[in-house]
Every structure is written in structure tokens, then in C-alpha cells.
Amino acid sequence: xxxxxxxxxxxxxxxxxxxxxxxxxxxxxxxxxxxxxxxxxxxxxxxxxxxxxxxxxxxxxxxxxxxxxxxxxxxxxxxxxxxxxxxxxxxxxxxxxxxxxxxxxxxxxxxxxxxxxxxxxxxxxxxxxxxxxxxxxxxxxxxxxxxxxxxxxxxxxxxxxxxxxxxxxxxxxxxxxxxxxxxxxxxxxxxxxxxxxxxxxxxxxxxxxxxxxxxxxxxxxxxxxxxxxxxxxxxxxxxxxxxxxxxxxxxxxxxxxxxxxxxxxxxxxxxxxxxxxxxxxxxxxxxxxxxxxxxxxxxxxxxxxxxxxxxxxxxxxxxxxxxxxxxxxxxxxxxxxxxxxxxxxxxxxxxxxxxxxxxxxxxxxxxxxxxxxxxxxxxxxxxxxxxxxxxxxxxxxxxxxxxxxxxxxxxxxxxxxxxxxxxxxxxxxxxxxxxxxxxxxxxxxxxxxxxxxxxxxxxxxxxxxxxxxxxxxxxxxxxxxxxxxxxxxxxx
Numbered sequence: 001x002x003x004x005x006x007x008x009x010x011x012x013x014x015x016x017x018x019x020x021x022x023x024x025x026x027x028x029x030x031x032x033x034x035x036x037x038x039x040x041x042x043x044x045x046x047x048x049x050x051x052x053x054x055x056x057x058x059x060x061x062x063x064x065x066x067x068x069x070x071x072x073x074x075x076x077x078x079x080x081x082x083x084x085x086x087x088x089x090x091x092x093x094x095x096x097x098x099x100x101x102x103x104x105x106x107x108x109x110x111x112x113x114x115x116x117x118x119x120x121x122x123x124x125x126x127x128x129x130x131x132x133x134x135x136x137x138x139x140x141x142x143x144x145x146x147x148x149x150x151x152x153x154x155x156x157x158x159x160x161x162x163x164x165x166x167x168x169x170x171x172x173x174x175x176x177x178x179x180x181x182x183x184x185x186x187x188x189x190x191x192x193x194x195x196x197x198x199x200x201x202x203x204x205x206x207x208x209x210x211x212x213x214x215x216x217x218x219x220x221x222x223x224x225x226x227x228x229x230x231x232x233x234x235x236x237x238x239x240x241x242x243x244x245x246x247x248x249x250x251x252x253x254x255x256x257x258x259x260x261x262x263x264x265x266x267x268x269x270x271x272x273x274x275x276x277x278x279x280x281x282x283x284x285x286x287x288x289x290x291x292x293x294x295x296x297x298x299x300x301x302x303x304x305x306x307x308x309x310x311x312x313x314x315x316x317x318x319x320x321x322x323x324x325x326x327x328x329x330x331x332x333x334x335x336x337x338x339x340x341x342x343x344x345x346x347x348x349x350x351x352x353x354x355x356x357x358x359x360x361x362x363x364x365x366x367x368x369x370x371x372x373x374x375x376x377x378x379x380x381x382x383x384x385x386x387x388x389x390x391x392x393x394x395x396x397x398x399x400x401x402x403x404x405x406x407x408x409x410x411x412x413x414x415x416x417x418x419x420x421x422x423x424x425x426x427x428x429x430x431x432x433x434x435x436x437x438x439x440x441x442x443x444x445x446x447x448x449x450x451x452x453x454x455x456x457x458x459x460x461x462x463x464x465x466x467x468x469x470x471x472x473x474x475x476x477x478x479x480x481x482x483x484x485x486x487x488x489x490x491x492x
Contacts, residue, residue: 045253054318054372057241064336067331070327103248119387126243134426134429193371238435345365
């Protein structure tokens, strides 16, 4: 009997792990039986991150790069989507085991909480420039003006930018669980976006014999045009799929969805319709037993389906459709930018389908870019919230109600965003954020490998080939960062 008591004590004893307080030990929730019904019930975070990715990369940067240099560049999307998929899954691996977002894993490595500050600052330089809201506003301004906005219409564009931010706040405030609200909104936008893109490609772009060339270019690896704009190519690589801190934020959405041990640590509830939830500041882990390993494998299958099918597959399809449409309609060498960046495709389609198609295209541009601003705003606020939530002083100030911290940060972020949209044209803001995202990939890829090696039990650590894939992600984005840095040094 004494031996049994000792065993029970060992099972519930907290497990020390790095620079933050110990993990508690809890039971791993049982996932639904793996199958189509379970997949439809469980997956969802992939839709949120796809909603974030399809705006800046697929609607803006991808078409801008391939219209300027040629459709042959689309191979960058193929490599980026696969490497980002591996990056995401290895970050998710940590969350499935601990219920903590990957940022908490970073803070468990020396020098501890410094990493929370570090990634929050990097996240600000990537996402703190609200190019998506301003780009979405150009689409709304175009509909209001009845034409593509020019520099003289910057005031009108800024007005609609403020409206876009207001809608973001309202959306994130409603619902019992913010992640669930985002998921529903993302699925709706994705359905509307892909329906429109498929229709336009079939009716307009396909007859121009561009389809086969675009598809084959997905696999023509290594083509880089001479005299390339490395800021544009680096942005194309980073925002093909998601980008930087948003890829890391996928673990926050997985936690709140309840994947693996995320189901026992709590989530961030909405301000309107939500109830107070005790979000644990630190993770909970499970004992390694045959039964728990079986449940782990099922959770892993669901995560792989969510990321492989929805995120990677959706990113490739989204970039293929938008680039095929843009390069079929817009002459090669055209510079896409300025205040009319989100309306460029609409202008070209209006030449074929008239005013109705112009309005539908501008509206589709708004849907795409608004869904991106919505997802990235929540992703960054989540990152900052989790970085601060580990502090006893912060939790005491918030009276253990994570909503107070989340919405205070959202208010500050929105106020800054309303200031920042006055600082530059939308496409410039997008390029700044995208190239910062490339730097985040370089650092976070190495970090994820270290976290999984140091903090996960050997039964759950990734095989060598997956670690090599994440390392290749660091090298791939490191190349673009180095080329841009080299160009800037040369200019100086």
C-alpha cells in the first residue's frame, strides 16, 4: 500500500522545466475517434492562420512580385508553404504536450522571460504596421468613390482604415471564446474568397492559356531574376503562407481550441458573451503511458490534417489562383503599389466584366485583407498577453481575469494602428512587416528545435528529418534576409 501511495505522489508531483515554474501533471483529454466526423469537429486553427496568410501574400505581395518579374517565381510559395507547415507542426508539438503556446516554451530557455520581451518587440515591428487595414480601406474607398483611389484620396482611404480597425475590435469582442469567433469568421471569408477566385480563374484567366504555365512554375525551383528587388522577394517568401510571429501564434489558437493538453489549461474568452475563465499561466503535462501515447497519436493526426490540408493546401491554392489571375490580366513589368494596391485587380477585371465585376473584385479584396488584419491583430495581442500572463504582478492587477489584459492590449494596439496608418502607403507597411517576418523565421526555427529537444520526453521528440526541415526553414529565410541586408549595406 505504501508503494502505491508513493507512486501516486510521484504521478502528481510537478515537473521542473527550465526558467519558468514547474509543469503540473494532469490527464491528457481523449480526442474524438479519428475520422471524417472527428476532423470536421476538431480542426479549425488552420482556417484562422490561412485567413491571415491569404491577404498580404496572396492578394498583394505575390501578384506584385510575379507581375513584375514573371510567374516563374511562384516556386517560392511551394517551398515556403512546405517549410512553414513543418515549422508550425513542430511548434504545435510542444503545445500538444504542455498546453502552453510556443512563446512560453521559448521563455523556459535561458535567459527566461527575456524571450517574451524579445518576440513581442519583433512582433511589433512585423504586425505593428497595419498595412492590411489600410489596404482593405483602399478597397472600401474605391467602392465609395466609384474608382481607384489616388494620392489625392488619401484622406478617404484613412477614414475607411479607421472604420476597418473599429470592425476588428467589435469582432474580437463578441463570443464566448475568441478563437471560436475567429474560426467562424475565417471559414466564412475563406468560402467567399475561394468561390470568387475559382470563378474568375475559370471564366477569365483560364481561357488565356496561363493556367498550365502557372501550375508548372510551382515546381520550377531556384529561378531568381537578375536585378531583383530583395525587399519584394523577401516579402514574397515570408508572406507565402503566413509569416513569422503569426506562425508562432498558431499554437495559441491550438491551445484555445483545446488540442491535446490545451483542453485543461483554459482559453481567452470574449468580452461580450464570454464568461470568466481561469487561464493557467503555466502548462500541464501528461504521464507517458501506452494509453496516453495512443491519444497523443490521434491528436497529432488531427493537427497534421488541420495544417497539411487547410493551411499548406489552402496557401498553395490561394497563391496559385491569385497569381494566375493577376499575371493573366496585368502586363509583365507593371509596378503594383501605391494607394490603389488592393484595387489593382479590380481595375483590370473591370475592363472585361464592367462595373459589376469591378465592385465584386474590390469587395473580395476587402474580405481578404480584413480577414488578415483580424487574424494578425488577435495573434499579436495573444502573443503579448501570454508573455505578460506569466507575471504574478500582472495577474494580480487583472484580478486573474485574462480578458482585462487582452482587451487593454487590444485598445493600445488599435490606438497605435490608427496613428501608424498615417505614416506610409499601404504596400510599404506590408513590406516592412513581411521582411521582419523573415527574420523571425530564422530565430524561431532554431528556438523551436531547442525547445523540443530540451523540454519534451524522448517518446515525443521529433525525428531527425523533421528537425532538418525546420533548420531548412531557418536557412531559406536567412538567405532572403542576408540578401536584403547586403543590398542595404551596399546602398549605405
